[in-house]
């Protein structure tokens with residue numbers, strides 16, 4: 001079913017498997033009750049501007065041809081060009097891209113950066129492709145969605161299953177067709193071709209900053225805090241190492257195969273991140289191992305789900321023992337689980353604030369590309385810290401003023417900014 005025709009079910013019962021689009025729409029519906037934004041604008045925001053579906057043929061290394069399906073969902077661009085990642089994963093779908101694109105719209109608005117929201121991807125398991133095949137697939141995908149993207153139109157970035165190398169191929173394919181080098185068409189590139197220093201660690205850095213602030217907000221000392229992190233890729237590993245450096249005890253981390261647990265704290269530097277050694281977490285010596293499900297239910301101060309979506313659901317929300325949840329992944333908590341955690345007084349600091357460091361440094365990268373002027377890593381880190389702190393302060397002020405959850409507060413900040421932009425621009429014609 002095309003994303004545009006998805007019915008906006010008003011039911012509040014959480015289905016067994018809630019899609020990203022269903023979660024995003026339920027969150028929007030809930031947040032809309034707290035804001036004074038024109039209902040017509042809210043209605044518009046339930047729908048993407050467009051979803052492009054393309055066939056992406058790939059010549060495999062053995063000479064056979066396989067055709068994959070790719071998408072680019074563009075949700076809203078009232079505040080600036082569409083922005084968001086490209087995901088290579090077997091579970092990619094048109095609806096998932098729309099839900100994730102909606103979250104990008106809110107994320108950019110919470111951060112007050114001049115972008116709208118988009119997301120795209122290919123239904124493919126990248127682990128089953130050689131590097132050459134990934135390159136050919138990416139170049140062909142870039143060609144198929146060439147009319148939709150551009151530095152002033154829609155700017156892709158890395159997401160699950162894609163990385164700086166993927167962005168380099170995408171940028172090269174696009175630039176070759178345009179006849180000029182256009183680094184600003186994607187962000188998250190290697191620094192040598194216009195990427196920003198500090199972009200790769202940025203989502204993890206913002207998760208760590210937000211966790212640090214949340215720990216302080218709830219009157220805890222980071223040096224007496226235990227943290228469990230699901231996922232040890234770019235988000236999880238960077239967040240873990242920074243929190244460790246700042247004095248927290250990171251007691252459990254995991255990858256797709258399961259996790260390691262040490263109540264006296266792990267040495268996060270010696271646990272290999274996904275980039276250093278894919279699926280290497282379990283190879284580390286530790287007193288205990290846990291499954292990914294068990295990790296979520298550990299009795300820790302802070303839980304950071306930083307792997308995939310929909311891991312905290314109505315089935316395990318009652319068993320979460322952490323005092324604070326900070327969302328590192330996009331959409332790790334279903335809306336039913338959100339309500340349960342809310343009733344249990346467990347604050348959930350949402351993805352659209354916590355992991356927004358990625359798109360924020362993407363914005364810095366885009367500025368550097370347009371100006372053909374590189375920033376130092378130190379400047380990137382300082383500006384990221386100040387942008388994240390200002391978004392944190394805005395959301396915190398809303399939590400205190402409206403007595404809402406952190407998610408609703410972040411949505412209120414975002415929706416007010418989007419609503420004001422829609423009102424100023426008006427509906428055309």
Ligand code: GLU
Pocket residue numbers: 083084085086155156157158159160187330355356358359360362
């Ligand atoms: N994929 C990342 C996210 O979900 C980054 C998007 C971007 O930098 O455009 O926030």
